[in-house]
Each structure stands twice: as structure tokens, then as C-alpha cells.
Amino acid sequence: MSYKSSWLIFSQLVTFTLGLLFILYTLKPSWFQSVIYKLEIENSKKVHLKFSDRSFDQEKGQEENPNYKFGFTEAAITAMPSVVHILSKQNNILSRHPFFVDPLFERFFFESESFLKGDKKPTYQSLGSGVIVADGGFVMTNYHVIREATELEVALAGGGKKPARVIGIDPETDLAVIKVSDNTIPNIVFAMPNQINIGDFVLAIGNPFGVGQTVTQGIVSAVGRDSLNLSTFENFIQTDAAINPGNSGGALVNGAGELIGINTAIYSQTGSNIGIGFAIPIETVTFVLTKILTEGKVSRGFVGIQPADISIEYSGKVGEFDTYVRSVLKNSPAYRAGVRPGDIILSIANLQIKNSKHFLKTVADLKPSSSTKLILKRGEETIEVRVSVAERPIFKLTSTN
Numbered sequence: 001m002s003y004k005s006s007w008l009i010f011s012q013l014v015t016f017t018l019g020l021l022f023i024l025y026t027l028k029p030s031w032f033q034s035v036i037y038k039l040e041i042e043n044s045k046k047v048h049l050k051f052s053d054r055s056f057d058q059e060k061g062q063e064e065n066p067n068y069k070f071g072f073t074e075a076a077i078t079a080m081p082s083v084v085h086i087l088s089k090q091n092n093i094l095s096r097h098p099f100f101v102d103p104l105f106e107r108f109f110f111e112s113e114s115f116l117k118g119d120k121k122p123t124y125q126s127l128g129s130g131v132i133v134a135d136g137g138f139v140m141t142n143y144h145v146i147r148e149a150t151e152l153e154v155a156l157a158g159g160g161k162k163p164a165r166v167i168g169i170d171p172e173t174d175l176a177v178i179k180v181s182d183n184t185i186p187n188i189v190f191a192m193p194n195q196i197n198i199g200d201f202v203l204a205i206g207n208p209f210g211v212g213q214t215v216t217q218g219i220v221s222a223v224g225r226d227s228l229n230l231s232t233f234e235n236f237i238q239t240d241a242a243i244n245p246g247n248s249g250g251a252l253v254n255g256a257g258e259l260i261g262i263n264t265a266i267y268s269q270t271g272s273n274i275g276i277g278f279a280i281p282i283e284t285v286t287f288v289l290t291k292i293l294t295e296g297k298v299s300r301g302f303v304g305i306q307p308a309d310i311s312i313e314y315s316g317k318v319g320e321f322d323t324y325v326r327s328v329l330k331n332s333p334a335y336r337a338g339v340r341p342g343d344i345i346l347s348i349a350n351l352q353i354k355n356s357k358h359f360l361k362t363v364a365d366l367k368p369s370s371s372t373k374l375i376l377k378r379g380e381e382t383i384e385v386r387v388s389v390a391e392r393p394i395f396k397l398t399s400t401n
Contacts, residue, residue, distance in 0.1 A: 075203055076215045078257025081157050082132040082188035083250055085207040086141055086164075086178075089151035129206035129250030130154065130178065131259065132187040133289055137180040139164065140289055141249030142264050143171050146178060154180045157213055168292030171394055172232035172300075173280060174264055175288045188251060191258035191282055196220055196237065204241040204263055204277070206250025216242035218277075225278060226357055230265050233361060236278040237261045243277035252279040261285070301366030302392035303374075304332020307345060307356035323353050325376075333388040337374070344377035364392060 128145035132138070139154060146152060152164040162180040169176040200220045208214055218241030226234035239252065243266050252261035261279030291298040308326035325343040328335050345353050349372045353359045366372055368391035375384050 072201070072203060072217060072255070075253060075255050075257035076205070079188055079203070079205055079251055079253045079259070080213060080215070081186050083157060083205045083213065084130045084132065084139060084180075084185075085155035085210075085213070086128050086130045086139075086145055086249060087153040087155060087161070088127045088146060088149040089153075090148045128246060128248035129263070131249070131251045131262065132185045133177075133190075133259075133285070134187055134293065135183070137162075137182045137185060138167065138187075138289075138293065139178045139180060140262060140285060141176055141178060142262065143169050143174045143176040145249045146176050152178055154178070156182075156185060168297055170288045170292070170298040173284055173288055173298075174231040175262065175280060175285065177289060177292045188253075188259045189257070190286065191254055191256075191260045193283055195254065196223065196260050196281075198222060201255050202239055202241055202260065203253050203257075204239065204243050204247060204250065204279075205253065206243070206247035206263060208242075208244035208246040210246055218242070221276075223281070228265075228267075228278065230278070233284070233364065234357075235281055235284060236264070237281050239277050239279060241277060243279075247277075259285070299368055300364035300392040301368055301370075301389045302333075303348075303363055303387050303389060304329035304334040305339060305345075305359075305363075307353075307359045309356050310344075323356050323359055333390050334374075337385045337387040339374070339376065339385065339387070340378065342378075346375040346377055346382070348372060348374045363389075368392075 127149075128141060130139040130141035130145075133140045146166060146169075149166075152166070153161050154164045155161050162182050164178045164180045167177040167179050198220050202218055202220055204216045204218070206214065218239050220237060221240050222238040225236040225238050228234055228236065230236075237252065237260065241252070243250075243263050247263045248265075250263045251259055252263050254260050259282055261281050262285055263277065263279045265278045267276040267278070288298055305325050306327045306329070307323050310322045310324055323345045325334075325339055325341050325345060327341050328339050345359055347353055348359065348362055349366060351362055353362065366389045368389055370389045371386055372389060373384060374387045375382065377383075
């Protein structure tokens, strides 16, 4: 067989394989998500996380294990020992009703100066909840719970308090990892991906208003919620399980008591629960936790482009592409590559861009110190540039207090 014939056969096999993968990804995207998540799970074994060993039929929406039973009592008993109460000592924290202590409330409501007048001495305040997520006393909570803390203390579900220290933070997902010096606390079991559906029963576990550990029940109202301006990278689970001040950083678990999310916020104009709460999904929790415990921080890609979505009225003028370059940070990789404000973003790293959120996530997933291909539309011309990938600086939200 000649060299040309061998090369022709090889190229046809590659083309066929890529085409088959594209078809499978289009028709069965959950297969690929499961593979990616399983790779993350393998990496997370380095930090001794517990994952569910149950299997789940995504299409049938049911458990394959006939011995598995949904029961709220069993689920609560399973998960509650791993959920803790986080106390924080802060400078210039004012003594006031516990309703106003949790930053969860402060994220949505303004507090009057007259109401806030009180004792300005540093004092322990009930701020929120946390979940034991890994052997060694590692606790996952919300970043906004420990953001202003000068000292941390964790009250265990079984009684007693332990000092804690911050291990790592990720403000752009509103997550943080702290550690208590106790190796005897059981860590929670993580649910596997693609086991959550709209309508599933869930339990929210935390310490609302500082009254003590509390369990509330509800359903999954929606998944994939974003554009809430709570964090940079948003992909929230929405639930009607009662989430109140003090629940921040607590566990959202399924009927088996397995962690599916970290409770983070409520939507309310009164401060009390109205059935719209949000939790950070387990996929994000696993990613951030593994990064912090294995690398010491969460590093993401950055090219210096601020994207924006084109309005419906204007999008008809530029065809099917709906994301453009709103601005380019001076001296950033995109700036040096010649990217201009107004350019339409077609693809980056060989992935067609769906919207501005998709662009930010795609760039964030790129490895710093690498380079990638960026395809743009400028007027009637399609251009391709090679852009370096820097490490994304940490952007902390400042509008939550």
C-alpha cells in the first residue's frame, strides 16, 4: 500500500470519528458531561471526597438501584451531621437582630443608619452555615459568609465549637473553603451529575436566624439560572425550599441525603422566604473545591475582552451571531492581538460562542500561559487572530453590602 493510500485512509478515519463524535455530542450531550465530570471526580479523589455509588437512568428519570428509597427522614439523618454553623468575629460588626446579621440579607436590602446604631465592639456573630466536604475537616461555604471575618469558629451539629481558618476563596462563584481541626466529623456524600431534574424533592439544611440546625423541604424549581448578578459565573439551582438568613453556605441535598448544591441566596423584597432560593450546583462545588485543595487557588483563563449580547433589534443586521466585543482591556492579550470594540465574536478555541456568558466560561476554562484561536467578524470581513491566555485576575463583587 502506497504512502498516499495510507494517508487517505487515515484522514477518512479521522473525519469519520470526528463526525460521529459531533453527532453524539449533539444528540447525547449528557454522555460527554458525565465523562468530563467523572474525570473531575478522579482528580478529586486526591482530596478524599465521597461520591454517590448509585446509578441513574437519565432518560427514564429513575434510580437503577431497586434498594434505594427516597425518604426525607433518612435523608435528613444522613446529611445533618455534615452541616455546621459558622460564627465569625469581625471588626466594627454592629449588634443587631440576627435577621440582619447574615450577608445573605445584606445582598438584597439596604439597612438604615438609625437601625444599625449599636455596639461597635468586635463580637461573634451568627453568619451562616457550611458543609463538611472532605476528610480532614474541610468545610465548603459561601465566600460572602466569611468575607469580612477576622476570626472564624465552627459550631458542630453534634455540639461543641472548633476554631477554623480560611484555606481558599473563589469570589467569582461565591465559594470558600475553611478548615477545622477535627478529623472525626463525617463529610457529606456528593451526588453524581445529571441526577437532578425539575420537580425533584430536595432538602435545605442550615441555621436560619441563628435558631439552630433546621431542615426545610421543597422541589427543584429550575436549573441553570444565571444573569442574577450574584456572582461572575452563575449556573444556579432554583428551589422553593425555605432558605432564610443563616442558611447561606448550607447544604441542598436530594432524597438520599446527597449534596447537590450549596445554598447561596434568596430573592425577596421583604427579607423572608417567598419560595425563590438559589444554590450553587455540585459540579461547580466540586471544581472549586478540587482546585483549592490541590492547587491552592482557582485559576482561570483571561484574554481581556468584555463581551456583550446584541439586542434582538440589532441582531438581524449581523446575522446569527449575537455576541460582540464591548470593550478591550488595554495591554491585555486581546488588545495586543488587535481585537477591537465592536468585533463580533464567532468562536474561540474552536467553540462557537452562544452568548456572552458562554464566552466568559469558555475563556475561563482555558489554561493560563497557553494560546488559542479567536475568530471575529469585523464589518463584512471574517478575521482570525491568535491570542495568548493570561490568568484571570480576581474580580470581587462590591455591590452586595
